[in-house]
Amino acid sequence: MTRFDLYAEEALYGPRGFYTQHGTAGTEGGDFITSPETSTLFGACVASYLDQVWHELECPDPFVVVEAGSGPGSLCRDIFLSIQDSHDALRYVMVERSDRQREIAFAQVTATCFADLEEAPVAALKDLPVGPITGVVLANELLDNLPPRVVRKTTEGWLELHVQEGNEAWHPAEQSAATMASAVAPNAPLGATLPLHVKAAVWMNRAMKLLERGRILTFDYGVDSSEALFDRPLGEWLRTYRGHHRAGVPYSEPGTRDITCDVAFDQLPGSPLIRLQADWLASKGIEEMTQWAREQWQDAAASPDSTSVAARQVLDEAAALTSRTGLGAFLVAEWQIGD
Ligand SMILES: C[S@@+](CC[C@H](N)C(=O)[O-])C[C@H]1O[C@@H](n2cnc3c(N)ncnc32)[C@H](O)[C@@H]1O
Incomplete structure (x- = not known):
């Protein structure tokens, strides 16, 4: 374990x-x-x-x-x-x-x-x-790649996630983890599971x-x-x-x-x-940096050439970086x- x-x-x-x-x-x-x-x-x-x-x-x-x-x-x-x-x-x-x-x-x-x-x-x-x-x-x-400890609030107190023979296993949390969990999530409902970073x-x-x-x-x-994680499943x-x-x-x-x-x-x-x-990214000028590509694409949209296709690619990349359902x-x- x-x-x-x-x-x-x-x-x-x-x-x-x-x-x-x-x-x-x-x-x-x-x-x-x-x-x-x-x-x-x-x-x-x-x-x-x-x-x-x-x-x-x-x-x-x-x-x-x-x-x-x-x-x-x-x-x-x-x-x-x-x-x-x-x-x-x-x-x-x-x-x-x-x-x-x-x-x-x-x-x-x-x-x-x-x-x-x-x-x-x-x-x-x-x-x-x-x-x-x-x-x-x-x-x-x-930061997301620095492995957290993971705890869950139960009627028996805080439990901590362990790995046992290829499966998850929950065991009573050490005092230090339980104290930290209560400090970062004083309002955690029973069943709430959260990382300790x-x-x-x-x-x-x-x-x-x-x-x-x-x-x-x-x-x-x-x-x-941390409260934003209370209702979300661990996975x-x-x-x-x-x-x-x-x-x-x-x-x-x-x-x-x-x-x-x-x-x-x-x-x-x-x-x-x-x-x-x-x-x-908007505050650092991503719109201004891509203005040339927007103009290039608009000017040539009816009959795109290789330059305007490259401009379109730049606009797609900017959209990916700023998408509010993705990296944005x-x-x-x-x-x-x-x-
Ligand atoms: C998700 S990758 C991100 C790589 C790059 N920053 C990017 O955005 O493409 C995380 C990287 O952090 C490195 N890493 C993890 N812990 C680290 C630490 N304590 N100090 C330095 N690098 C670390 C990993 O080896 C890995 O290459």
Whole structure:
């Protein structure tokens, strides 16, 4: 019998874990599609945000951007291709736990953005660097991959999810988990099941300590209050994926699929400003960035040529990033650290 978070940790990141062996974002041969893999427009919007923060911080040099859970490096690549004002001061650190993904990312970014330079302003590390730094910590779809503990309120008190011989099993929660559950969900009705984001909270604390001045910006699916999960079945917010499809319950065949959880942002430290990705991208100018494509497509809609078809593709990508029933419904959470 293994506590669920320990089981999922091994299933994702152990020697035979999903991310250790093969799991990756992307359309070609990937297991799930993320915003950076959907369109370079996402990186362009994040680059616009970074330029804005650089000015707000009074143009620090170096301006350090740490991207945690950087996967194959697509966001880093697209940021370097779009960044303007802070370009010369930017030092970028990709942090990726999977050795395989880290190697792919470093090769992709250096080959695409710095082929002519002997030294690139980019590093790839296995864990967060030592601070303090002035800059930004970014994470797209990292928090949902930090396995939660899972508890359920019953007439016998709080029970905790375990994995036993390929099945779910519920056992009395340790005192620490029961105390945390009562603290984050004091109004939970009997039967309510919820994640306890212990690992995500620890990661967020480390990110906050890393920054002397700056911002933490995360993009993820989830809810801003744990209460929003009370009425939802466990299998709806704790999911598995493989090859772009839902992949059943997570309790057997560890290492063969992604295990991911909607993030209850109220369990994380600090007081982030939370917005929908659709609104956040609009505030970073995605409409203006795609105006040329809209005009191109409208002008040639009657008899499209290859240029207008490419413009249509850009508009489709922008629509996917901002769809309020898809990626646009993700939560963008921003923490401000220092002044
Ligand atoms: C869902 S993928 C997202 C990849 C990329 N950010 C994207 O949006 O395409 C999550 C990534 O986070 C990595 N990861 C998980 N825990 C991590 C940690 N503590 N530090 C750094 N990377 C981590 C995984 O190996 C995986 O590559």
